[in-house]
Amino acid sequence: MTRTLPPQAWAATPGGGAVLGALDAANGTTRLVGGAVRDALLGLPVTDVDLATALSPGDVTKRLEAAGVQVVPTGIAHGTVTAVTPDLIMEVTTLRRDVSTDGRRATVAYTDDWREDAARRDFTINALYARLPGGGIDDWFGGLDDLGAGRVRFIGAPLQRIAEDHLRILRFFRFHSRFGRGEPDAAGLAACAARANDLMALSRERIRDELFRILVLPRAPETFALMLSLGVLKPVLPEILPARVPNLAALAAREAEWGAEPDPIRRFAALLPQRAGLGAEFGARLRLSRRDAARLDAFGIPDPLLPGDPHAAAYFSGVEVARDRLLLLGDEGRSAWEALANWEKPPLPVSGKDIIARGVSAGPEVSRRLQRFERDWVASGCPLDAARVDALLDAALG
CATH class of the missing domain: 3.30.460.10 (Beta Polymerase, domain 2)
Incomplete structure (x- = not known):
């Protein structure tokens, strides 16, 4: 040095x-x-x-x-x-x-x-x-x-440093993840474990930002495994259990192999139980943006269109969400993930005016028929040739 x-x-x-x-x-x-x-x-x-x-x-x-x-x-x-x-x-x-x-x-x-x-x-x-x-x-x-x-060590007494700023608990793990080699400093580790409840006094924004910085690091799975083994996250995120860390490790490996940039929301989703309402629950608790909360919501429930029909999935949920879901899904989704690399959502070739021109009275029925056409059109691969569009429209109006 x-x-x-x-x-x-x-x-x-x-x-x-x-x-x-x-x-x-x-x-x-x-x-x-x-x-x-x-x-x-x-x-x-x-x-x-x-x-x-x-x-x-x-x-x-x-x-x-x-x-x-x-x-x-x-x-x-x-x-x-x-x-x-x-x-x-x-x-x-x-x-x-x-x-x-x-x-x-x-x-x-x-x-x-x-x-x-x-x-x-x-x-x-x-x-x-x-x-x-x-x-x-x-x-x-x-x-x-x-x-x-490669040693991350508190200045002076670790407990005193943590008492001065509770966020230093998470910073200790982040800096060890970035710069540490070998086992973490024993005195620092013990102090972080002993004072984990102090994290509850911090704003959720500060906790979120620090955790998200850790999540995108190359050694994030190892670092989260360490924090969870010590109970450091239990006071603020009790839903994250050690059993979920292999999911994060598998995702991180998949990202590296497929060429995907690490993403904190995607990686956070890998640590959470799969259920509806993740965006509402954790979005409020961690003060997530509306966009991030919506992404987390999408990861909470499986998409029946994946991996079999990636273009349809991307059409309805967006390319970013579909590709993220495929990364979380596992290796069986790689070909579908690659198929969406440069895919752009095509414009719907039919509007409500076209439905009305076919004799449907203006009102809710127009929307219902248009939705049926859109669903069938997407399932057919989003064709744009006039003959195929007309045939699908006829079926939607039949």
């Missing part, structure tokens, strides 16, 4: 250079922190640039605006502003210490002590600070050694 940050392409952009220059990064007044340092050291793409600074939020704002950088006070109550440049967007946060915490939010005060700022973070691998442009690393808690060893 290198102990010096490699050169960062974003820092050489006009926007990156303007922000670092305005905030006196060359003298260590402002440093790169957290996930950006961790990922860069691992050779992973850096997607979120977070900066920590000894400057006050007001001073940060003045300096950036003087350099022509747009500043948005996105988290000003916690000392965070967002620097917006044509090249990239960076979050800049003044050094902080916790005054009080309740497991959901913290009251903070500013500090000029870098180690104090690092001590309030969750894991050692997320408490690394890099001085730019040189790349020297500040590491007060052994994060570099932990990163090299």
Whole structure:
């Protein structure tokens, strides 16, 4: 594990250079922190640039605006502003210490002590600070050694870290799933199991977002098996049982083999008992969007058209839902899944006006006859030639 940050392409952009220059990064007044340092050291793409600074939020704002950088006070109550440049967007946060915490939010005060700022973070691998442009690393808690060893470890006492923010229970499992090697840190694992009930105090949105991040990871089945074996999810999702994890593992393997991107709603459905009403039940509990709740509803009951008639299934439920159902169905659905790869729903060649033109009086009977035609037309493979359409229409009106 290198102990010096490699050169960062974003820092050489006009926007990156303007922000670092305005905030006196060359003298260590402002440093790169957290996930950006961790990922860069691992050779992973850096997607979120977070900066920590000894400057006050007001001073940060003045300096950036003087350099022509747009500043948005996105988290000003916690000392965070967002620097917006044509090249990239960076979050800049003044050094902080916790005054009080309740497991959901913290009251903070500013500090000029870098180690104090690092001590309030969750894991050692997320408490690394890099001085730019040189790349020297500040590491007060052994994060570099932990990163090299593939070890996710709380800073200080795990129970205290969890008491400060209950979401750290789920974050522990997510970070171990991404960066861990071998067995999880025993002290952290024990603390997460002991404090699982703390998750009930969190908003369902935070729980949902964290679980969905775990679900799309390559080691999601292994991670969920671990959480379930410890009872971590029982307080918030008692319906998910260890016996369901093989379904998730099989789905993940199928996605990889068939070339499907991991999807959190699809993978979540693999962990749930198959029954009607999943969207209503879990949509409300996890604050799902209407679209995601509808997808979950569709996964709750089997589609009799699958795998035998994938085009008909896709016509009535949509291509995305039909392909997802086939992935959940199993290997017998692969040919049908592939058949829908570039399929588009054809337009219905008959309208209510055509029914009326055939002598049916306007009213409910028109809709009933049109529905019958549509059902028979789809079952016949959605033909568009006039003779076949006329024959199907005659049958619907007979």
